[in-house]
Amino acid sequence: MATIYIDNKPYEVKAGKNLLEACLSLGLDLPYFCYHPAMGSIGACRQCAVKVYRDENDTKGKLFMSCMEQVRDNMRVSIADMEAREFRAHVIGWLMTNHPHDCAVCDEGGSCHLQDMTVMTGHNYRAYRFDKRTYINQYLGPFLNHEMNRCIQCYRCVRYYKDYAGGKDLDVFAAHNHLYFGRAEDGVLESEFSGNLAEVCPTGVFTDKTLKQHYTRKWDLTMAPSVCHHCSVGCNTIAGERYGTLRNITNRYNGEVNGYFLCDRGRFGYEFVNSAARVRKPLVRSQLPEASDKYTALKAASSAIKAGRVIGIGSPRASLESNYVLKKLVGEDNFHHGVSDVDHDLVEMALHILKEGSARTPSLQEVEKADSVFILGEDLTNTAPMLALAVRQSVRQQPLLEQVSKANIPVWQDAAVRELVQTEKGPLFIAHYTTSKLDELATQTYFDTPDAIARLGFAVANFIHPDSPEVHGLTEEELGLAQQIANALLAAHNPLVISGTSSGNERILKAAANIANALAAREKSAVISLVVPECNSMGLAMLGGHKLESAFEAVLNGYADTVIILENDLYRRASAATVTEFLDSCKQILVLDHLHHATTEKANILLPAAPFSEADGTLVNNEGRAQRFFQVYPTPEEIQESWHWLAELGTIMADEQISNWQGYDDLVKSMAEEIPALRGVKKNAPSSDFRVAGQRIPRAPHRFSGRTAMHAGFNVSEPKPPTDPDSPLSYTMEGYRGQPPSSMIPFFWAPGWNSVQATNKYQQEVGGHLKGGDPGVRLIEPAGTAAYSLAVPQKFVPLGGHLYMLPLHHIFGSEELSNQSPPIMGRIPAPYVAINTADAIRMKLDEGDLLSFSIEGQAYQLPVKTSHTIPSGTAGLPNGLPGVPFAELPAWAILNRDIKWKQQPQTTF
Amino acid sequence: MFSLLRSMWLTFLHAFHKRETILYPEEKPILPIRWRGRIVLTRDPDGGERCVACNLCAAACPVDCIALQATEDETGRRYPDFFRINFSRCIFCGYCEDACPTYAIQLIPDFEMGEYNRQHLVYEKKDLLINSEGKYPGYNYYKVAGMAIGGKGKGEAENEAPPVDIKSLIP
Known part of the structure; x- marks a missing residue:
């Protein structure tokens, strides 16, 4: 800790930080552009100037760029100094000389860092009256819009895209005052993380093109904290709605999981919610017209369930609650996982490894800090993109730990650090059967069949600890590689093993577990990260249930004749012939889903389930972290969460426990009590009667507009504002104005900070954890009881024909x-x-x-x-x-x- | 006694004063041009819609009676897809006009908006958009904005230099 004096007031700050970080962490307002907590400082924009004094007798002081200045004990600083303030206002004035008069038609307007900083410095009127510089824009693909006129040359985009995310096709061109940030020629941005440019750019050069299709200002969005449903990593997102459609997905900072960034699938995959293929009305096939109301559908569904012998098929993309209520409704013996049998076994094994093994599973934050990584059989960029981005940061760890600390450069000195490190990378080994984008960072890559990868993994485990089984018949080369990997892992402070289910081979998982256990046995703080197929695969495995195959058998053997299929397209889980035979053998098929697909075609009764943006629920990510997502906007009564439909069915069926539930809270309580592994879910978010100062947390910002006109087209008499029985959030702008608990931050905003940069007001320290701790509850801790797996596979032998x-x-x-x-x-x-x-x-x-x-x-x-x-x-x-x-x-x-x-x-x- | 008679006399004299009341509706009042009455959306000198759907009027509105949705034509020119004012809520404060960066939304000296049915007080874009520049003739927002739209490429706005040739090395 160090004491610094800002405008003669003493503050305690962490030593080693830069001055800008320290000021922002203290909650002081200091304008900046080029600095980004995830990328460090380069001192390019000259915006964060402060006065630094030699000692208490120095009255003159010197101007310093606070982002480039390390905090020293007894440092005397002034933010409010007149000269510093004038300097900052001038810098903005210069930046604005070429900035167009675009705010009214700019997508960034209202959530623009440049607007905020301009207001903050007090540069109100433009003195520049000459010609403005213009540029021709580029086509950058379906995700991002390019408007180069607005650029203020802070370099954040290229520093993020090239240095942080490893992209190759975005760069800075031309010279002096003609700098151009774009591609060499028009074309789709190749990086899978390009969408973050919209948030990284402090102004409107890169903006979200999908938002542009149905543009809404940030202040007009109804927003709620959500969790990404598109892979198993479980990044935290903010989903925004206006006029009943989902408008955009932005990042919700979580210091343990996704930090500041999202992948493009997560950011732009949301539009299925607005798709024409949505199921919006309950359908009962035996009657005309098929589309019916909620009560007819419930009646038809309940009589179908009463009449038949029912089995339920759950889903890895449905929430924990929905799966639990289905399990409750059909009974434990009749609940089947709606995943392919391979996935079922592999996820069970992954869960077993995390629960019984000796190594814990890391958060993405910890992955970034790993200094030696071995990836077995996963193409991370395509299966768990944000994990790949974290691995990209981890290869910088070893040079950072070794060289940079020796050279006495603080890690946030980004330009200096990169100059020193050059292209040097820490150990990263990848064994897979196909190329991946991370290969370019790898110390060694090994391409062979899954079995060969598993054999290599077993060999590495054997080299680390001789108790792990030996592998026979490896080539000299493979043995050398195994030895090299084992040495690299043993030499590291935080070795990391990454594997997963995507190659469909359980031996690879076993090999990865052996390596992690062997490292733990050598008393290394090893961590193991396992990628699972879908957003709630891990939750479904923790809930327990039978295989899909047994569901097919149950119906084909006449044990059951009615099936409830929860948010699942079975044609993606088993071969078409099997599924068709199965569905044709069922007397009644009840499907709950939000999109029409091949399985809903076959449904006798189809109930419209709410997709993630219209539902409350919990997902468990690959790390075993349960995370709550909240409904963003109210829906018509026919669209409700699957757990809601099923609980209503249970009530009609007079299920003793289900009919006693008063709401979402009771459901979660019952789940947490019944399933010991899920006990932590209760602590995930405050219960629905939580209030701050007697008020709910508003989903809409206080500037939210058009409330008395948006519905007036239908009826000028305004409806009563909808209330949310399932969460402490309100659908309107009324409610508590201060910062809500970290698990339910609907949007980041602070006075004077309208852009996403307001995040720093919600953090304990800039770039650190959220105030009150990062949201999510980890459900899995390793028991350390697993023995080494002995299942070393044979060599792969090709088969003729x-x-x-x-x-x-x-x-x-x-x-x-x-x-x-x-x-x-x-x-x-x-x-x-x-x-x-x-x-x-x-x-x-x-x-x-x-x-x-x-x-x-x-x-x-x-x-x-x-x-x-x-x-x-x-x-x-x-x-x-x-x-x-x-x-x-x-x-x-x-x-x-x-x-x-x-x-x-x-x-x- | 005297004061009573004086008052009656003064009152009697008023019978010969010029009348302050007018016989509305036969006679129409003359209102100043800046009188805050009915809200209209105006057009720019080229006849295009001035409104760029920036949402500032809606944000400024203290009773939240303006709702709109932005959209774009194929050339990138932004305009409101729908624009709705609920006049049964409007308090004619004129904040929307103050907030408008394009002079699109204007309050004009017309107050004859009475309706028997409240629903008829909800005005859509077709009711609001007039074929005039209103109080501020001559202004065309897209002539000063940096965005390229149909008929105006990059560097063709007022006070704009031609687009930078980024391959040039000349200082």
Whole structure:
């Protein structure tokens, strides 16, 4: 700690920070542009000038850029000094000379850092009367809009895009006062994290193009804290609504999870909520018209359930509550997981590893601090994008720890640190069967079949701790690599093992667990991060339930005849023939979902479930962190959360426990009491009767406009404002004006700070945890009881006439919900099958030729993409892509054209 | 007694004064141009809609009686998709006119808006948009804004330099 005097008042601040950070952490207002807590300072914008005095007798002082100045004990600083204030006002004046008169038509207006800072410095009138500089804009793809005239040359965009997120195609061009931030030529921004530019840019150069389609000012949005539903990482988001449609997704800072950033799937995948394919009315197929009201549907549903023997199929993309109520309604024995059997087993195993293993699972924040990483069988950029971004930061850890601390440079001195580190990277090893964007950072990459990856993993574990089983038959090279990885992990302070379910191989998970356990046995503070398929896969596994296969058997064997399918398209979970046979054998099919798809087509009764923005619920991410998401806007009575529908059905059926629930709180309480693993869920967010000073937390900012006109088109008599029985938030702007508890921050705003930069007012220290602790409750702590797995796989042997199909994942295309979002649709690749280049030559196939094969009776004919990394004898099939029918991967595909394997020398174990 | 007679006399004299009341509606009052009456949306000198749907009027409105939605034409020119004023709530304070950066929304000296049915006091864009520049002739927002729209490319607005040739190395 150090004592500094700001305008003659003493403050206690953390030593080693820069002055700007310290001032902001103290809650003082000091304007800045180029500094960003996640990216450090470079002193480019000259905006954060303060007076620094030599000692208490110094009255003159010197102007310093506070972001470049380290805090010293007994430092004397003045923010309010006249000269410093004039300097800051002048800097803004100069920045504004070329800034256009665009605010009225600019998407950033109302949440603009430049507006805020201009007001803060008091630069009210422009003195500059000459010509303004203009630029030609670029087309940057479906996500971002480019308006280069507005640029103030703070360099944040390139520092974020290139230095932080590792993008290659955004840069600064030209010279002197003609700087241009953009691409070399028009085109789609390649990075998966490009959407963050809209938040990183302090003004309106990069803005959200999807928001532009239905533009709303930040002050007019009804916002609620939400959690991203598009992968298992569970990033915190803010969803904004106006006039009944979802308008945008912005980042909700969580110091433990996503920090300041989101991936593009999470940011732009929301538009499925506004899609025409939404189920908006309950349908009862046996009557005409099919669309009916809530009560007819409930009546039909309850009589169907009463008449039949019911089983329930849950969903990894539905909330914990919905799955729990379904389980309650159909009974424990009749509750099945609506996931493919491979996924079911793998997620169960992942949960087992996290619960029984010796290594804990890290938050994304901890991943960033890991100084040695080994990734087994995961293409993180496509399966858990934000984890990939965190790994990108982690490779900087070792040079930071070693060189930078030696050179006595503070880590926030970004330019100096990058100059010193250059391209040096810490150890990162990737073993996978396909290339990934992280390969460029890797110390070593290893491309082979999943079994070979698992064998390498087991070998590494064996090198770390001899109790882990030995692997026989490895080549010299593989042994060398295993030794190198083992040494790197052992040498690190915070070694990290990343694996997951996406390659569909349980041996890889076991190998990863062995490595983590071996490191723990060597008394390293090792952590293991496992990626699971969907947003609530982990929650569903913790809830428990049977396989999907047994649900099929139950109906086909006549044990059951009625099925309740919760938010699930079964055609994405099992082969089409099986699902059709199953659904055709059911007497009554009750489906709850928010989008129409192949399964809802078959439903006898279809109930419109609320998607994430219209529902309250809890998700458990891959780290075992339960996170609450809140309903953003009220819905008509026909659209309600699945748990709400099911609880109403339970009440009609006079289920003893369900009919005693008075609301959401009772449901959560009952779940937490019944399932010991989920006990923490109760502490996730305050209960619905929570009030601050007797008031609710408003979802809308106090500037919210148009309340007496927005409904006047239908009826001039204004309806009573809707109330929210499930949470302490109100749907209007009325309520408590101060900062709410960290678990339910609907938007970041502070007086004078309208932009997202207001986040710093909600943090304990800038870039640190939120005040009152980061939201989310971790449910899993390792018990350390697991023994080493002995299941070392055999070497992979190719099979004549067959290809071993491995799943390939795509950030845009592999996830069901985001695929329905128009901007994402534009980025989904065309269906293909990836095969090894040598195999392609042997099969006389060129790039783009059609390859026909079948998996478990499902026929495929797909254009070929050749790849050097897909191992010979295997092929990659994109997972979940529209136009690629489901197959449970990995699986053997029978080729319609024979390959001559005999020509290849085979080595068998 | 005297004061009583004096008062009666003065009252009697008023019978010969010029009348302050007028026989509305046969006779129309003459209102100053800045009188705050009915709200209209005006057009720019080129006949285009002046409103760029910036939402500032709605934010300034103390009774929140303005609701609108921005949209864009294919050339990037922004305009309101719908623009609704609930005159049964409006207090004619004129804050919307003050807030408007484009002189689009104006209060004009017309107060004859009475309706029997309150629903008829809800004005949509077709009721608000007039074919005139209103009180502020000559102003065209897009001529000073940096955005390119149909008929005005980058660098063609007032006080704008032609677009930068970023490949040029000349200082």
